[in-house]
Amino acid sequence: MSTPYSPLIDISVVVAAKNEEVYLKTALESILAQRSINFELVFIDDCSTDATLQIARELEKENLRLRVFQNPKSGKCSAFNFGVTQAKGRFICIFAGDDLMPQGSLAARFSAVKEYPDEIPAVGLSKLTTMSDIKKFDGHIIPRAPGRGALSGVSPLMNQTAAHKIFPVPEILPNEDTWMELAVLHMPNWTIIHSNIICCQWRVHTGNSINLMSSFVEFNRKITIRMRANKLFFERYGQDLDKNSRAKLEGKIICEDHRSKGSIIGILKSDVGFVEKLRALASANAFLYGIRQRFYGIFSGWQ
Numbered sequence: 665m666s667t668p669y670s671p672l673i674d675i676s677v678v679v680a681a682k683n684e685e686v687y688l689k690t691a692l693e694s695i696l697a698q699r700s701i702n703f704e705l706v707f708i709d710d711c712s713t714d715a716t717l718q719i720a721r722e723l724e725k726e727n728l729r730l731r732v733f734q735n736p737k738s739g740k741c742s743a744f745n746f747g748v749t750q751a752k753g754r755f756i757c758i759f760a761g762d763d764l765m766p767q768g769s770l771a772a773r774f775s776a777v778k779e780y781p782d783e784i785p786a787v788g789l790s791k792l793t794t795m796s797d798i799k800k801f802d803g804h805i806i807p808r809a810p811g812r813g814a815l816s817g818v819s820p821l822m823n824q825t826a827a828h829k830i831f832p833v834p835e836i837l838p839n840e841d842t843w844m845e846l847a848v849l850h851m852p853n854w855t856i857i858h859s860n861i862i863c864c865q866w867r868v869h870t871g872n873s874i875n876l877m878s879s880f881v882e883f884n885r886k887i888t889i890r891m892r893a894n895k896l897f898f899e900r901y902g903q904d905l906d907k908n909s910r911a912k913l914e915g916k917i918i919c920e921d922h923r924s925k926g927s928i929i930g931i932l933k934s935d936v937g938f939v940e941k942l943r944a945l946a947s948a949n950a951f952l953y954g955i956r957q958r959f960y961g962i963f964s965g966w967q
Contacts, residue, residue, distance in 0.1 A: 667749060667750050667751065667752055670752040670753070671754070672702060673702055673752050673753040673754065674701055674702045674703055674754055674755065674778070675702075675703040675753045675754070675755045675756070675757065675770060675773075675774055675821070676703070676705075676706055676750075676751030676752055676753030676755070676756045676757075677695050677703060677704070677706065677757055677758075677759050677765075677770070678706045678708070678744060678747035678748055678750075678751055678757070678758045678759070679691070679692065679695070679705065679706070679707045679708065679747070679759045679760065679761055680707075680708040680710055680735070680740060680747055680758070680760075680761070681707070681716055681761025681762075682709070682711060682712050682716065682740070682743075682761075683712045683713060683714045683716055684712075684716050684761035684762050685712075685714040685715040685716050685719060687762035687763075687867065688716055688719050688720065688762070689719050689723070691759070691760070691761050691762055691763055691764060691765075692705065692707065692719075692720065692723055692761075694764040694765045694767075695759065695765045695770075696723070696727050696729060696730065697767060698765065698767070698768070698769070698770040698771065699768070699771065700771040701770050701771040701774055703729065703753065703770060704729050704730075704731065704751075704752060705727075705729050705730045705731070706731050706733070706747050706750050707720045707724075707730060707731070707733065707747075708733050708734070708735050708743040708744070708746055708747040708750075709732070709733070709734050709735065709743075710735045710738065710740060710742075710743040711734075711735060711738045716761070717732070717734065733746070733747070733750060737835070739835055740839060740840065741832075741833045741834065741835045741838075741839070741840050741843075742835045744758055744831070744840050745831055745832040745833060745835065748827055748828075748831045748832075749831075751827070753824075754782065754823065754824065755774065755777060755788075755821050755822060755823050755824075756821075756822050756823075756824065757773070757820065757821045757822065757863075758818060758820075758840070759864070760818060760866075762867045762869070763818065763864050763866050764795075764864070764867070765863070765864060766862050766863070766864070766865060769790070769862060769863050769864075770863075772859075772861045773788055773790055773821045773859070773861055773863055776788050776821075776857055776859045776861065777821055777823070777857055780823070780855055780857070782824065782825060783825060784853070784854075784855055785823065785825045785829055785851065785853075785854040786822075786823045786825070786826060786854070786855040786856075786857065787820045787821065787822050787823075787848055787854060787855070787856050788813070788820070788821040788857045788858075788859065789812075789813025789814060789815070789820060789821075789848070789856060789857065789858050790813045790814065790819050790821070790859050790861040790862065790864075791805055791806060791812075791813060791814055791859075791860060791861065791862050791863065792805075792806050792816060792818060792819065792862065792863060792864040792865070793805050793806070793862055793864075793865050794806065794865075794866050794868050795865050795866065795867055795868065796867070796868035796869065797869070798868070798877075801868040801877075802868075805862075806866075810860060811858055811859075811860060812858050813857075813858040813859055813861075815841075815844075815845040815848060815849070816845075816864075816866070817839070817840050817841030817844050817845075818841075818863060818864045818866070819863055819864070820844055820848060821863075829847065829851065830843070830847045834893075834896050834900075836892075836896075837889075837890065837892065837893055838889050838890060839890055842890050842891065842893040842894075843893045843896075843897060846893060846894065846897040846913070847897070849909075849912075850897075850901075850905055850913055851904070851905075852904065852905060852906050852909065880947075880949070880950040880954070881950075883953065884947065884953075887947055888924045891920045891924070894913065894917045894920055895917055897913070898910075898913050898914070898917065912936070914935075915934055915935035915936045915940075916936055916940065918930075918934050918935070919931055919934035919935075919936045919940060919941070919944050920944070922934060922944070922948075923945075923947065923948050926948050926949045927948070928945065928948060928949075931944045931945055931948060932945075
């Protein structure tokens with residue numbers, strides 16, 4: 665059951681985190697430091713076994729904008745699903761417990777979408793930058809193309825109409841952002857607003873759920889599980905999509921099947937765009953994945 669949104673709150677930032685005691689305080693403080701915007705911060709602790717919940721509770725005592733909850737279930741998607749039901753803002757975005765929100769970005773993002781009607785699904789997309797102690801993973805803008813926002817889960821700023829079409833995300837999935845990307849790309853009659861605003865400094869480190877620091881075997885295992893979202897999204901919303909979107913999604917499903925099997929020829933023959941094929945090829949086998957790791961600066965930001 666969703667919480668009715670309040671006209672007094674422009675944005676609800678929903679953060680779900682598990683065992684993020686190292687980075688959580690700075691992450692939440694970077695959100696609470698936002699100005700010139702009426703917002704709330706909804707924090708969901710996903711069954712942490714470290715000091716994550718304690719850190720959030722301490723910040724809650726000092727900040728009226730912050731509301732802290734514990735996930736009644738377990739799992740990243742269930743935590744975000746629960747958090748969205750608690751959100752009171754006109755718009756909703758999600759954020760991670762180890763990233764940083766650039767000062768002024770929340771107000772800028774709201775300015776880009778606030779004039780669009782609430783009854784039509786509207787999503788604002790912004791850019792993010794990477795930060796890492798490893799030089800080749802640090803300082804990249806995603807996506808690089810001017811005037812294009814990212815499809816990463818932290819990027820979409822959704823009005824309530826769009827958010828409650830996207831959520832709940834199937835909880836058998838390990839993450840929410842693949843599902844969110846599919847909604848943004850394929851749902852019919854949605855208003856998508858791109859901007860050059862940097863909405864997030866994405867921390868690339870070994871604690872990420874998935875990144876190119878992993879071995880090919882580990883990355884392939886995780887990405888294969890993530891990409892189940894294609895079939896699940898088609899099962900739920902296929903009948904709502906127009907002919908063109910259905911065909912594109914079916915192409916993605918076939919391409920991913922070939923990628924998971926390491927079939928280069930199958931990927932190349934798949935009915936998907938150039939960038940989609942490139943992304944699939946770059947994680948089709950250990951050799952190509954190694955090239956992607958080595959030349960991260962070249963391949964990052966393609967979308």
